[in-house]
Amino acid sequence: MGQELAGKVAIVTGGASGIGRATVELFAREGARVVVADVSADEGEALAGGLGDAVAFKRTDVSDADEVQALVDFAVHRFGGLHVMCNNAGISSSFRRFLRDDLRDYDRVMAVNxxxxxxxxxxxxxxxAEHGGGSIINTSSIGGLTGGGPPISYRTSKAAIAQFSRMVATDVAEYGIRVNCIAPGHIATGITNYDLGPTIEVDQPLQRRGTTQDVAEAVLFLASDRSAQITGITVPVDGGTVAGRPVRRMTAAPAGSENAGSA
Ligand SMILES: NC(=O)c1ccc[n+]([C@@H]2O[C@H](COP(=O)([O-])OP(=O)(O)OC[C@H]3O[C@@H](n4cnc5c(N)ncnc54)[C@H](O)[C@@H]3O)[C@@H](O)[C@H]2O)c1
Known part of the structure; x- marks a missing residue:
């Protein structure tokens, strides 16, 4: 266990479960004081209660500007500052085909995500900006970086997060604030409540199953001073999915090709 975040105060939205929860746990192990922000009060309070005095829960709906301001104020009041902001909370949208979709979840998906x-x-x-800078990490998705079909509202929101983060990174750099994104792919959580196996087999070059801990490690890097020279980027944590589909070893290679004769 290192102390990469010793002396830092962090907020993790959507911190009660999944990737956010793994991030809270890793940040706490690395010496940060952490505020878990979530609409799920039971899970959030149980998580914070189990991690000791360095972790607190604040019920927050991230789609409400006043609640988000109250969250920032809470972190500053409770722990004396704010150095790392993980805007991780997110919800999925309809998988309906576009022309048949009534788009009834569009407003909520855009409001939250x-x-x-x-x-x-x-x-x-x-x-x-008024206290010497900090690191902001926003959660996009491989679904926002690649083309393809539904869930369309969700993927559109995630693409916008990556563009927003690039733009704002340039706008706030003069204050010593870094803004980066992570783009997870195919991680088993509450949001991916379907069998990921077939998709991973077809789309993901590294066939190992990615974990919430894998994503949290990338967030930790972007939160810590190890990434002091990095801003405005999006890091896929996706087993290579954005790079392209796996190239399988050929069993019957054309004569004269590089693979001819190999197993
Ligand atoms: N799991 C994946 O494969 C994957 C892939 C790409 C991106 N993501 C993104 O990662 C982030 C975390 O998702 P996850 O996979 O851990 O799923 P999850 O459902 O386990 O976690 C999402 C958390 O956000 C909270 N939340 C929902 N609406 C909220 C709101 N309005 N205000 C505050 N909190 C709210 C939920 O209560 C939950 O605790 C999301 O932004 C998601 O889009 C996940």
């Missing part, structure tokens, strides 16, 4: 990231970045950034 996109506005939640925008307002979290702004309110944390305002504090950081």
């Amino acid at each position: 996109l506005f939640g990231v925008i307002i979290g970045t702004q309110r944390a950034g305002r504090h950081m």
Whole structure:
């Protein structure tokens, strides 16, 4: 166990479960004081209660600007500052084909996934700008970096998060604030409540199953001073999925090709 985040205060939205929970646990192990922000109060309070005095829960709906401001104020009041903001909360959208989709979940998906990231970045950034800077990590998705089909509202929101983060990174750099994104892919959590196996087999070059811990490690790197020279990027944590589909070893190679004669 290192102390990569010793002396730092962090907020993790959507921190009660899945990737957010793994991030909270890793940050706490690395010496940070952490505020878990989530709409799920039972899970959030249980998580914070089990991690001791360095972790607190604040019920927050990230789509509500006043609640996000109250969250930032809570972190500053409870732990004396705010150095790392992980805008991780997100929800999925309909998998219906586009022309048959009534788009009834569109507003909520944009409010939570996109506005939640925008307002979290702004309110944390305002504090950081006046207190020497900080690191903001926004959660996009491989679904926002690649083409393809549904869930269309979700993937559109995730693409916008990556673009938003690039743009804001340039806008707030003068205050010592870094803004980066992670783009997880095919991680078993509450949001991926379907069998990931067939998709991983076809789409993911590294066939190992990615974990919430894998994603948390990338978030830790972007949160810590090890990434002090990095801003405005999006890091896929996806077993190579964005790079392209796996190239399988050929068993019957054409004569004269590189693989001819090999197993
Ligand atoms: N699991 C994956 O494969 C994957 C892939 C790409 C991106 N992501 C993204 O990772 C992030 C975390 O998702 P996860 O996979 O851990 O799923 P999850 O469902 O386990 O976690 C999402 C958390 O966000 C919380 N939340 C939902 N709406 C909220 C709101 N309005 N305000 C505050 N909290 C809210 C939920 O209560 C939950 O605790 C999401 O942004 C998701 O889109 C996940």
